[in-house]
Amino acid sequence: MSKTVCIIGAGMGGLMAGALLVKEGYQVTVLEKATRVGGSAGSYVRNKRIFPAGATIAFGLEEQGLLDTLFTKLDLKVPFVLLDHPMDVVMEDRQISLYRDKMAWENELSRVFPERRQDVIAFWRTLQQISEAVYGVTATGVSLPIARLYDLGKLPSHAITHPRSMLRLARHATRTVEDLLRAYKLDTYEPLRQFIDAQLLDAAQTDCTEAALLPSSLALTIYRQGSFYVEKGMSQLSELLAERIVELGGEVITASSVTELVYQEKKWHVTSRKKTKHYDVVVNNAGVSFGPRTSHSESKEFAWGAFRIDALLSDAFWHQELDGRPLPFAMQIVPDKERTVLHSDGHGPVYVTFQPAYDRRNEHIEDEIMMTCSIHTDAELWEELSKEAYEEKKEIVAQAMFAEIQKVLPVEEYVLYSEAGSPKTYQKYIGKSEVGGFPLTVRNAILKPKSVRSSLPQLYIAGEQSFPGPGTLSSALSGSHVARAVMKTWPLA
Structure with a gap:
């Protein structure tokens, strides 16, 4: 008799677990709060253009690489471009490629x-x-x-x-x-x-x-192993997995946030906006709690939020060079010390990428370039602000980030559109403000890694909160660990 599995959250971890399980004959249902799959490796529409929700560079897609092995197991082929010069890091007194x-x-x-x-x-x-x-x-x-x-x-x-x-x-x-x-x-x-x-x-x-x-x-x-730009953006990885789940008989339901999760009579009763049903197994990939012991987020350990800017540039920008060299795919710019707002309200380098622009139908826009830029921030700094203080702070941080990019490349003269978002924006659309990942300290990564198993019966946890940690590749690996645990513990009859 087939086992039923409900996966809450259509991020990379949940989708990988779902695809591997449905391939083996499990009845899989994926419930996603947002209107698009992918989570932090997904995408959203702004100004009639598709922007990445977070991750922009893929790893593990080299032949027999960690991610390639998982996609090959699912008979999926990922269209990508190998990046020979993926990034430049701009420091106070020097720059490295x-x-x-x-x-x-x-x-x-x-x-x-x-x-x-x-x-x-x-x-x-x-x-x-x-x-x-x-x-x-x-x-x-x-x-x-x-x-x-x-x-x-x-x-x-x-x-x-x-x-x-x-x-x-x-x-x-x-x-x-x-x-x-x-x-x-x-x-x-x-x-x-x-x-x-x-x-x-x-x-x-x-x-x-x-x-x-x-x-x-x-x-x-x-x-050195290889870094990759996935054609049409990182969200293609999630969309391929979601399509595979459906092709193999599972279902992926978007815009269906889970409102209740209850364990009764050895079954999980899951209530969501579009579907209510009992399941043998639940996998929480949402990164949020649905009750005691249902998520690692309940530990209240610090995790970063993100402040980001989405922008469209004129394609004339492609002619820019850095010291006579072509532009890399991405840049990390260490803020000047006097840019105090990026050291108090933000943390770490300003991360910038330049990619082809696509409209909401995934059609390439010939005369535009998509620029995304982000910086880590403490999500709590944005929570208690009045509307006026919030808008003022958002404008100040965005201007400071543009100034950092401008000191390296003259982007401002090419900007066609830009819009900023804070941890509050992520909270509104994906249900959590802390999307930057938790620190990979010795304690978190080695001494006290978080298991894909919860302490509750028949409930597993996938995604950045579980071993091996933050990042798209790690989330996919956690999904494969969940799938193995479910198949070993709850084998099909």
Whole structure:
């Protein structure tokens, strides 16, 4: 007899779990509050154009990569462009380009950090070794914390064939990125710290002082594995998964927020705007609580919110160059110290991307460029403001972000449209204000990782709150861990 599964939230974690389960014969229903699937890796319509809700660069789509393996299992092919020069990071006194090619990358490190060239390259090569060990373990399908035998995945056989790699991981398990910097006497070398912090605040939600070395090593070096622009935007990943669920007999219901979740007589009673039904299993991918112990968000641990600007530029902007080089896909700009509003109301670099523009029918707009820019912020700073104070603050932060971009590129003369949004905007449309991810500290990532299993019967938790943590790739992996746990615990008769 088939088992029924309700997935709350059509983000990457929930959709991946749903697609893997429906492929095995489970009856899957996905309920999504928004009108479009994807969550933080989805999209929304503004000014008759499609803008990404959050993530813009994909990882793991290289052949036999972590995400490619999952999509291949589902017989899905993702259209993408491999980025050889995905990003530039603009610091106070220098600028560095990220390259996929290892030699080009080491040459760039030598150019940008000439004062400590040999130490920086030695540090980065060690970081790469640690990253490769982390990647190998992640590819085994291990899911932390290990509570069931199947949580190990293929880790035991990997450990037998890669003993030195495992020893390296054990040695670095409780170290931070700063610990590795200190080993190379680079912890006081401010230019390198500033670059690493800019990267980590986006990928690990904290700086090198607190960031766990193991997951951070992968975040800092994953560009050598490959980074990708998904054609028509990251939301295509979620839409492909949603379409696959429907093709295999499941259902994906949007604009159907869940209003009640009750466990009775070994079934979950789920009430939503468009559907009410009993299910054998529930997967919470919404990132919000529906009652005690239904979400990791109840722990009240700090997580970042985001302030962002969506803009359309004239396509004449494509002719801009940086020091004679073509524009990268994305830029991280460390704010000037005197730009105090971005250090008090915001945190970390201003993250900017330039992409082709598409209308609401997903048709390319030839004479426009889409620009998105965002910065981390404490969501609580926006909650208690009066309407007037809120609008004033929003305008001040937006102007400061534009000024930071303008110091690098003359974007303002090309702007056709722009609109800003704060954590309150995210709260209104997706039901939560904290969308920037929780910090990947040693405690969060290694010592106390959050399980995909809840303490409630037949209820699982997928997404950025669960191991392995923030990010689209990690959310997809959590979804695969959920699917495995459901299939092992609630097999089809």
